[in-house]
Amino acid sequence: MTAAAPRIVVLAGGVGGSKFVVGVREAARRRWPDAAGGTRAEITVIANTGDDLWLSGLRLQPDVDSMIYALAGVNDTARGWGRAGESERVATELHAWGAGWPWFTLGDLDLGAHIARTGWLRDGASVTDVVGRLASRWPLGVRLLPMTDAEVDTHVMTDRGRMHFQEWWTRHRAALPAHGFEWPGIAQSAPAPGVSEVLAAADVVLFAPSNPVVSLGPILAVPGISDAVRAAPGVVVGVSPIIDGSPVRGMADACLAAVGLPATADAVGRHYGSRAKGGLLDAWLIAEEDASLAAGLGAEGLRAPVRPLWMRDLDSAAALATAALDAHRRS
Ligand code: GDP
Ligand code: CA
Numbered sequence: 001m002t003a004a005a006p007r008i009v010v011l012a013g014g015v016g017g018s019k020f021v022v023g024v025r026e027a028a029r030r031r032w033p034d035a036a037g038g039t040r041a042e043i044t045v046i047a048n049t050g051d052d053l054w055l056s057g058l059r060l061q062p063d064v065d066s067m068i069y070a071l072a073g074v075n076d077t078a079r080g081w082g083r084a085g086e087s088e089r090v091a092t093e094l095h096a097w098g099a100g101w102p103w104f105t106l107g108d109l110d111l112g113a114h115i116a117r118t119g120w121l122r123d124g125a126s127v128t129d130v131v132g133r134l135a136s137r138w139p140l141g142v143r144l145l146p147m148t149d150a151e152v153d154t155h156v157m158t159d160r161g162r163m164h165f166q167e168w169w170t171r172h173r174a175a176l177p178a179h180g181f182e183w184p185g186i187a188q189s190a191p192a193p194g195v196s197e198v199l200a201a202a203d204v205v206l207f208a209p210s211n212p213v214v215s216l217g218p219i220l221a222v223p224g225i226s227d228a229v230r231a232a233p234g235v236v237v238g239v240s241p242i243i244d245g246s247p248v249r250g251m252a253d254a255c256l257a258a259v260g261l262p263a264t265a266d267a268v269g270r271h272y273g274s275r276a277k278g279g280l281l282d283a284w285l286i287a288e289e290d291a292s293l294a295a296g297l298g299a300e301g302l303r304a305p306v307r308p309l310w311m312r313d314l315d316s317a318a319a320l321a322t323a324a325l326d327a328h329r330r331s
Contacts, residue, residue: 005028005032005039005040005041005042006032006041006042006203006204006234006325007041007042007044007198007201007202007203007204007234008024008028008041008042008043008044008202008203008204008206008325009043009044009045009046009198009199009202009204009205009206010024010043010044010045010046010205010206010207010208011046011205011206011207011208011210011216011219011220011229012045012046012047012048012063012067012208012210012215012216013047013048013051013063013208013210013211013214013215013216014048014051014062014063014065014066014067014081014210014215015066015070015080015081015249015250016208016209016210016211016215016241016248016249016250017045017047017048017063017066017067017208017209017210017215018066018067018069018070018071018075019070019311019317020206020208020209020210020239020311020317020320020321021043021045021067021070021071021142021208022070022071022314022317023311023314023316023317023318023319023320023321024043024142024206024321024324024325025039025043025071025141025142026314026317026318026321027318027319027321027322027325028041028043028321029141030318031322031325038141039141042143043141043142043143044142044143044144044145044194044198044202045067045142045143045144045145046145046146046147046195046198046219046225047063047064047067047131047144047145047146047147048063048147048210048214048215048216048218048219049061049063049064049127049146049147049148049152049218050063050147050152050153050154050165050183050214050215050217050218050219051063051153051154051165051166051214051215052064052151052153053153053164053165053166055100055101055104055106056094056099056100056106057118058106058111058114058115058117058118059114059117059118059121060106060114061117061131061146062166063215064131064134064144064146065110065113065134066081067144068113068134068135068137068138068140068144069082069083071138071140071141071142072137072138072140073138074138080249082107082109082110083107083109083110085109086107086108086109086110087107087108087109088105088106088107088108089108090106090108090111091105091106091107091108094106101166101167101170101171103170103171104166104170104171113134116133116134117130117134120133126149126193127146127148127149127150127192128145128146128149128192128193128194131144131145131146132144143198145192145193145194145195145198146192147191147192147195147218147219147222147225148186148189148190148191148192148195148222149189149190149192149193150185150186150188150189150190151185152183152184152185152186152189152218152222153165153183153184154181154182154183154214154218155181155182155183155184156168156178156180156181156258157178157179157180157181157182158172158176158177158178158179159176159177159178160176162182165181165214169214169251173251174251174254174255175254177258178254178255178257178258179258180258180259181213181214181217181255181258181259183218183221186218186221186222186223187223189222189223190222190223190224191222191223191224191225191228195222195225195228196224196225196228199225199228199229199231199232200228200231200232200233201233202232202233202234203234203235204234204235204236204237204325204328205229205232205234205235205236205237206236206237206238206239206321206324206325207236207237207238207239207272207280207281208239209239209240209241209248209309209311210241211241211247211250211252211255212241212252212255212256212261212268212271212272213252213255213256213258213259213261214255220280226280229280230275230278230279230280235282235283235327235328236275236280236281236282236283237281237282237283237284237285237324237325237327237328238269238272238280238281238283238284238285239284239285239309239320239324240265240268240269240284240285240286240287240290240309241268242263242264242265242267242268242290243265243287243289243290243309243310244287244289244290245263245264246263247263248310256268264290264293265284265286265287265290265293266286266290266293266296266297266304269281269284269286269293269297269302269304270297270300270302272284273302274300274301274302276301276302277300277301279302281302282303282327282328283302283303283304283305283327283328284297284302284303284304285304285305285306285307285309285320285323285324285327286304286305286306286307286309287306287307287308287309287310288306288307288308288309290306291306294306303327305323305327307320307323308320308323
């Protein structure tokens with residue numbers, strides 16, 4: 001009656017990635033519904049942990065938490081990040097004590113997640129275990145895996161020296177000229193348990209329209225993950241986070257500039273590359289505003305279907321996810 005439900009794997013960062021994953025879940029519910037209002041499709045999200053950090057003795061995982069909050073529907077959609085109904089009483093006290101970073105505010109509800117996570121880590125749980133426990137609070141409808149169990153926090157090389165990514169991003173708003181990113185320890189890290197297996201079993205692998213440098217970059221830099229994507233039996237489809245030469249929101253252009261890439265949809269597509277030519281993607285969805293770039297990408301072996309790429313609400317995010325799931329069908 002209905003087509004067989006696929007196994008879908010999404011590589012994703014935080015806010016942009018989670019909007020897309022909410023769309024994928026909705027698209028799957030509509031096309032492959034189950035009796036309980038969910039989907040028969042299996043959706044696994046491989047989350048970026050390159051944004052993670054230690055602050056005031058607590059382990060923070062901004063992209064993991066953004067993903068969980070968005071899928072649970074408890075995120076602050078007006079502000080665009082964090083929990084809805086957040087308060088900052090504890091942060092006020094921390095600032096009064098001179099603890100932590102004055103420019104990095106930890107919300108009270110968010111702190112609940114950080115304390116739970118840190119406690120479990122101190123009890124000996126792995127990052128995979130901790131992400132699984134956090135994700136089990138709400139019925140998310142997806143399986144959430146960290147990219148690795150190792151700590152590989154992002155550092156930025158700037159004109160004023162090396163600093164943690166969060167300092168550059170949040171304190172300096174990515175305005176301090178940067179020359180590159182490093183993930184100390186990543187060369188010795190391994191994919192988290194299950195990551196290689198889900199890629200090897202996937203019918204479709206999707207690259208969310210996440211920051212190519214600091215969200216998908218670290219995931220793909222974990223030894224073994226890029227090779228697993230190249231070898232994946234399913235179709236691999238990416239969605240451009242750049243529309244008409246600009247990141248839709250945020251400062252991804254500063255990250256691209258730091259690694260010498262222009263903020264254009266075709267430059268990012270070429271950065272991932274075509275699987276037919278040793279790269280990662282079978283198709284790269286670009287926006288209608290960038291339709292003129294499709295022919296050039298196609299000539300280089302990367303099919304670039306032109307689709308509406310704006311995620312304004314659940315319907316547009318689900319439509320984008322459907323376009324990505326269908327990108328292997330030529331049209
Ligand atoms: P972060 O980890 O919270 O910074 O979020 P991600 O890295 O997952 O995603 C951030 C990126 O999402 C931004 O740099 C934007 O380029 C992209 N983005 C946000 N909204 C949209 C949208 O509606 N459409 C597309 N195509 N990209 C978007
Ligand atoms: Ca991020």
